[in-house]
Amino acid sequence: MKENPAMIVVMTLMFFSCHQQHNAAGAGEKVLHLNNIVDLTHTLTDKFPFIPVKELTYPFELIPMATLEENGVAANSWKIHEHLGTHIDAPNHFISGQLSVDEIDLRDLIVPVVVIDIEHKASINKDASVTLEDIGIFENRYGKIPAHSCVMMYSGWEKRLSDSTFVGLDKNRVKHYPGFSNEAINFLLKERDIAGIGVDVLSFDPGIDETYSGHKILFAAGKWGVECVANLDKIPKTGATIIVGAPKVGGATGGFSRIIAVW
Template identity: 30%
Template sequence: MNRIVDLTLTFTQDITGFSKETSKTLETDGWNASTLTFYSHCGTHMDAPIHFNVSKQTIDEIPVTDFVGKAWVIDVRHIDSKGLITPKHISQDVRDKFTAGDSLIFWTGWSQYVNTPKYRDELPRISGALALWCVNNNVKMIGVEPPSVADVNNLAEVTKIHDILLRSVVIIEGLTNIDALLTNCVELIALPLKIGKGDGAPARVIAIETNS
């Protein structure tokens, strides 16, 4: 029987860039409803190439086939604050089994810092060499726990890494619950809201572990 693990942060009022306000109530209007306000890159979310003008492709134009596929979990919890994740952190075992079109999830444990300054300001980052490795090896999706794949306080760096990856790689940021996985190979499904002309969107991300 397959095991399904949710890798998505829960949107609460504590998430920067998100708010939820009462719109209707059962007592007054006959049903409960809310008005939701999102920054397009808050919580667990996906980037579109237009986010950095790598191309004009928007979130609604990315083929849905790019949102599903086999993914390898790379344990890099030993990486320090502000540390760089490089190709050498991908084990030889994963390299031997990796095939073009597979995806990578980088397990840093960083989601434990959500809603703290450290979460945004000291995040471990994807190196330029690793970004190029992902493009050159036809990685489909790259998933990270921090709110970005690069230092958001360094415009040159964050631009460079997104410029490289968004040529061909789907970027998923703000993952959580990776420690609940029992295997380093899963079926990854990451579905962003289909926002017309969107530069990014919140996404529901799950991992499926198969017993085979």
């Protein structure tokens, strides 16, 4: 193809306008990098563990509703409760009048993520928690936790998903798995202005806290939590962004969510 001078001018202008748009992203615009994508979601099946609450909770079930053979269309119904599988907890899970899951602002569901690794101490003590000291050690190494982040605890519990130690019931039916201390949650809310927190275990309160005291602190501040998060050992400790695909169910207290990390 023979280029005439007019075409060269047009192409040059197009190049500069693209270049300027690109540069504009550096001046306060937010850029989402998609070079790496990791699914932080476990596949939900009828084997997935859950917090056993007598006469209340039950496993997930996929129940065929229509089949291609009989109906010409395939569809299932789900037997599920809101806190099963990789899921989000909305503030109204424990606090009356607080946000339901459909009311959480979208800007609060696409946020930077940091991962605090307590695998070593959790391997020694199943009741371990993320403490102020852990946050201090993390920040000394990786820098201050950015405002409006999700702070995740990585305890290595995912490796136990298919055995009974994931729930960790003892002979008195008390649960044992790690979580966040109340001091850490208070600090992250007041001093780091976080968007939410997350864990690779069933609940962000340690299993032994049957009053869910950390949930009440976090939800009173209108923030969310994500639980049973997968693959936290496969994303960087800082620098990634998570997209929390929370269900938009009116009035719900949470629900199964697709959580994706990108950087």
